[in-house]
Amino acid sequence: MYVAVKGGEKAIDNAHSWLAEERRGDVAVPDLTVDQIREQMALAVHRVMAEGSLYDPDLAALAIKQARGDLIEAIFLIRAYRTTLPRLGHSRPIETDDMACDRRISATFKDLPGGQVLGPTFDYTHRLLDFKLAAEGEALADTAPIAPVDQAPMPRVTEFLNRDGLIQTEQASDATPPDMTRAPMAYPAGRPLRLQALSRGDEGFLLGMAYSSQRGYARNHPFVGELRIGKVPVSMEIPELGFDIEIGEITVTECETVNQFAGSKTEPAQFTRGYGLVFGQTERKAISMALVDRALRWQELGEDNVGAPAQDEEFVISHSDNIQATGFLEHIKLPHYVDFQSELELVRRMRLAAGADEVKEAAE
Template identity: 65%
Template sequence: MAYVAVKGGEQAIGNAHAWLDEARRGDAALPAVSVRQIEEQLSLAVDRVMAEGACHDRSLAALAIKQARGDLIEAAFLLRAYRTTLPRFGASLPLDTGAMRVRRRVSATYKDLPGGQVLGPTFDYTHRLLEFALAADEGEPPVPAPEVPADGATAPRVTGLLAQEGLMADEPPSDAEPGDLTREPLEIPADRPLRLQALARGDEGFLLGLGYSTQRGYGNAHPFVGELRMGEVAVEIAPPELGFAVEIGDILVTECQMVNQFAGSRHEPPQFTRGYGLVFGQGERKAMAMALVDRALRSAELGEETGAPAQDAEFVLYHCDNVEATGFVEHLKLPHYVDFQSELEKLRSLRAAVAAGAEREAAE
């Protein structure tokens, strides 16, 4: 019996995988979608998979999306499983997002500011009316957007502008190498670099819901988008044997600096505090949600009232990873015959005891 079950299982798995391959390909009469097409035309899906997969590689992320049939959590999982096999050479220097080649930069706190407001490629002001013309395959490529030559003006960060006036809480820089969640297990309490690392890899939907809850009274946030920017930044490393920094490439990132009210404490005057979000690619929703949750997680150290879900570091950090979460939730479909058998026996014995007690009572 057991022998048959194992052999049957092997064959079943083989057949399931063949079916999966077939289902992934879909109607074979249609051309297959190429990894390059995914990279170019589903670029926001690629960005999300890179962020949650914690690996900046557009073509690998696109491949993962193709292999995962468009299931983005499955794709992030594939990318993480590849990432974990790569050697770690060290940490980069902090990204200088102030020197970003800005594609998009908006501030909700100042109508105008040095560097200006740059809308960039955003859905923000589109009307959500289905464009049926897009359904026709071979549409003409869109007319290129008009380009304005860069005026060379830098776009200083809004939080820096506020800091000059002393209105922004000081966050002293540190040269310490941050921890690495992918090499060391998370320990609570986690310092802010580690929390941000967990949030940056965290599930967009989970962080979105948590961030939203802080706006609706569960955590009392008073956030303003000081600034949201997206563009290319250089990544630098300083190998110890060289003794100086070298640029190893440019990556596209989205950064959100959320400015939040802080009432002050016995040691600090009332001031603004920062919630910070940074993600690979164009991931505004994630960067903003991350900044809200980052700020909520600081409530204890700032001496604010705590108790809301988004303020509970252990709750947030242990549950924001969608690869971990999907694994544990979905594992429930694996066989649990043995445990369930013991539960069955336990339940029967408990019921028997209750029935015996009832009989005894009736007899007395």
Template identity: 70%
Template sequence: MYVAVKGGEKAIRNAHRLMATKRRGDRSVPGLTLDQIAGQLAIAVTRVMGEGSLYDEGLAALAIKQARGDLIEAVFLLRAYRTTLPRFGYSEPVDTGAMLVERRISATFKDLPGGQLLGPTFDYTHRLLDFKLAADGELDTPLTAEVTETAMPRVTDLLSGEGLIEEDVQPEETAAVGDLTREPLSFPAGRDLRLQNLARGDEGFLLALAYSTQRGYGRTHPFAGEIRYGAVEVEFFAEELGFAVPLGRINVTECQMVNQFKGSAKVPPQFTRGYGLVFGQVERKAMSMAMVDRSLRCEELGEERTAPAQDEEFVMSHSDNVQATGFVEHLKLPHYVDFQAELDLVRRMRGEWFDRQAADQAAASDAIGSGATDTSEKEAAE
């Protein structure tokens, strides 16, 4: 039963006012601008865009500022905002093969066309705090080099000629593409819905699941076939114009995981694949997504389903951090009536328990008494 209780408006108002002051911090320190957040906390911004499922740097920067850097709160703000906007439609699928590549590495092929391009990365740093950064000193400008190769074929396209690696399934042109923002989740879910779910899923959750597959819970033996990051064109087919309009570019990270290869009665042994695609340079998540995508394909690839990362219902139902935080954090809200009901229940149960205990004790002491004395007394007692 729900009972409406009023009160607390003033406390809430004052709490929010206090929070706004705390958010601003020391007023002798300049406030953060959105450009500073978007430009200098770029990976936090792209994480919020990815998990908020809305690519807009300005909005994500505002959300991070408003949330005091609480990224899940920022994701929540972005998700709430998107519900206020109309949906114009769906883009043409982006072509990651035509990406303006800023980083591209393969852990499987040393000499691949286009080369290994490290780009801006934390890899191979020593993870030592850089105190020069605290002082914001002079910055070396990046070096440049002559561009010799511009074609950057995907690693998976290189191998697929030989049939050593599974090829992408070509879609039926008219096949419907599932959209989680339009229909509620139901199972079994197609790979389209799984990838959409993972793309907006919580980085930490996907990381833990991917890690679990490496530690043996649904092992898939992954190699990072390729990771690439850069800008791709987004095009939108405008009905009234009759052609695909270029909307501008977004930055994405794509990860191709290459995995083992059992084959089946119908398919000869070949490398299988997992795929990750996320907004921005969020490499850890793109890799995790690719690993979880692969492990969720267990049924399709004839593998036994034994581990959490192979269970699509488990993965997809718990990957969304807005849903998760909503349910966990709602426990903070007043549950006075619910708790009162439980309190009454536990009081009654304890009463019954003590009554029963007392009765049992009485019976036991009767029994002990009867055992220790002679039969005449027992008969008298009865």
């Protein structure tokens, strides 16, 4: 005897209990602490902060723990929490010129004021599994590098070019940029909104887009003019006090690419720029962002639209958000009996009609 499916609520509760159990794993293995994740899974924490658009390492670590290490799920937790936060004010723009750099490299000049600082990078590691890490009781290597004490000033690489007029000048503006989380996106979005969308966009999506532009889909010859990672102070004007106070510091990754530009009849040949700025130590993402930013500037810089995906603002922005994408992708798991039934009816009817036609044709 058929009975309509009941008990959805119980099924959901049971699924949640099972999930909690699976998340914990073998209870004989010690529970992972949020501190451990924050300190030892720092790059995961940084990605969750960047794409979650919320700078809070503890909450990001908690989200990673709760999400069983699924970073998109963790980003989702952070985004959903972020929406509920009251907006108490706006910070001043951060000043990356004053960054206390852990890492600062330029691919365009062999040496430069402030020097090349490799910092904590995977770049020249040989990707060989380090089985020592698997052994318990890992001891700190006694050759820990010493952080630079007095950092020399690190002027911006692109400014050297700018001084000689060799690179296109970015127009400074004090205009308040629109906020993509408070106003619906409309196209053309313009660069401030584009940069916001890219900064919180999915790392994998941007990597793919950037890579496609390198391979010839809107190729524009980028070099990393400068990549810097480090801490910058965040300050806020307190109206009651009438001056700015520093409210904390955040780690960001900034990338400026130097790209070729052939020049035009009216303008002499000159380099152009792409820009990436992302929360945390998120180098792959910041470089990808700079490449995609540059590709999206084709119109502003008088280039041809060659129809490459990375040049298409609406395409890039509409599909860069992994929370939107994963939600819609996964919603096809939800029941669609009704839609499917209507298609089933339609297909059956059309087959019936086609069959009738065939019988008729055969008779003729």
